Amino acid sequence: DAGITQSPRHKVTETGTPVTLRCHQTENHRYMYWYRQDPGHGLRLIHYSYGVKDTDKGEVSDGYSVSRSKTEDFLLTLESATSSQTSVYFCAISGRTGGFTGELFFGEGSRLTVL
Amino acid sequence: KNEVEQSPQNLTAQEGEFITINCSYSVGISALHWLQQHPGGGIVSLFMLSSGKKKHGRLIATINIQEKHSSLHITASHPRDSAVYICAGDMEYGNKLVFGAGTILRVKS
Numbered sequence: 001d002a003g004i005t006q007s008p009r010h011k012v013t014e015t016g017t018p019v020t021l022r023c024h025q026t027e028n029h030r031y032m033y034w035y036r037q038d039p040g041h042g043l044r045l046i047h048y049s050y051g052v053k054d055t056d057k058g059e060v061s062d063g064y065s066v067s068r069s070k071t072e073d074f075l076l077t078l079e080s081a082t083s084s085q086t087s088v089y090f091c092a093i094s095g096r097t098g099g100f101t102g103e104l105f106f107g108e109g110s111r112l113t114v115l
Numbered sequence: 116k117n118e119v120e121q122s123p124q125n126l127t128a129q130e131g132e133f134i135t136i137n138c139s140y141s142v143g144i145s146a147l148h149w150l151q152q153h154p155g156g157g158i159v160s161l162f163m164l165s166s167g168k169k170k171h172g173r174l175i176a177t178i179n180i181q182e183k184h185s186s187l188h189i190t191a192s193h194p195r196d197s198a199v200y201i202c203a204g205d206m207e208y209g210n211k212l213v214f215g216a217g218t219i220l221r222v223k224s
Contacts (some may be wrong), residue, residue, distance in 0.1 A: 031210070042201065043158075043214040050210060058211070090158060096210065104148060104212075106158040 003027055006091050006107035014115050019078040021110050023091030025071075029105075031096040032074040034058075034066065036087040037109075043090065049074055050096075081114040088112075118142045119204050121215035128222050134189040136218045138202035146205040147178050147185045148212065153198045161187070163205075192222045 003026030013019055023032060033048040035058075045058030047066040055066050063085060065077045078085055091107040119140045128134050138147065146165040152158045162169050162176040164185070169176050173192075178185040189196055199217045206213060 040216070042216045043203075045211065048210060056210070092158075103163055104150070104160045106150075106160075108157045 004091065004093055004105050004107045006089075006110045008110060009108060010111050012113045012115065013081055015082055016080050019081050019112065019114075021076040021089055021091075021112070023074045023076070023107055025074075025093050027093060027095075027105070028071060029093040029095050030071075031094045032068065033092040033094075034064075034074065034076045035090045035092065036060065037090060038087050046076065046089075078112075081112075083114050086112060086114045117216070118213045119202060119215040121200075121202055121218050123218060124216070125219045126221070128192050128220070130193060130222055130224045132192050132222075134192050134196075134220065134222075136187045136200050136202075136220070138185040138187070138215055140183050140185075140204045140213070142204060142213065143207035144204035144213075145207050147176075148203040148205065149176050149185075149187050150201040150203065151198050152201065152217070156198075158201070161200075189220075194222045194224050197221050 005024050007022045031050055034046040035043045037043050044060045046060055046064050047058055049055045049068040067075045089110045092104050094104050095102045122137045146163050148163050149161040150158050151161050164178050173190045175188040199219050201217045203212045203214045
């Protein structure tokens, strides 16, 4: 199994509080992704990173920020959580090369509930 | 219209049946991924293919680039195959995957 872990796995928080989710990999993959999964929407890309300090927005990036200060860690931050950000968040990594994403490896998911 | 469409949305099969899940896409892709997600569980990559056919155990994935269509077949289905199956297109331009909404498969014993 690919070495990718997310923390926390479950979190309940209140509207307006900051939340940070962590994704840690031991595969030395260049590309890391944060997705959210909601009923009726499937997986949607929030942000991704293609290297240390190199990040870009996905299709649902509003209200989220990310940071990648080292290869193995990709942090997703909700500066001020809202109820619409209640979701299951998945981190993924890939050894993307030559225009192909390559095989994807997903973390176990982090279930966030914003009250 | 979604860029990646899956059918059916829900599928119930009897153990032992041959199952087909379809994925059609309207955008240019460089590869097509099939993923599996068990209830309450994580997501596992089953296949990544850009042409032809791949087989792993009882699972077979095919893709027809000209017709922009891919299929996932499960032979001799088993209750443990019950899961959500998701296809995703690796966009030809841009570092992006576009996901289908998923097919919920239930295999009854």
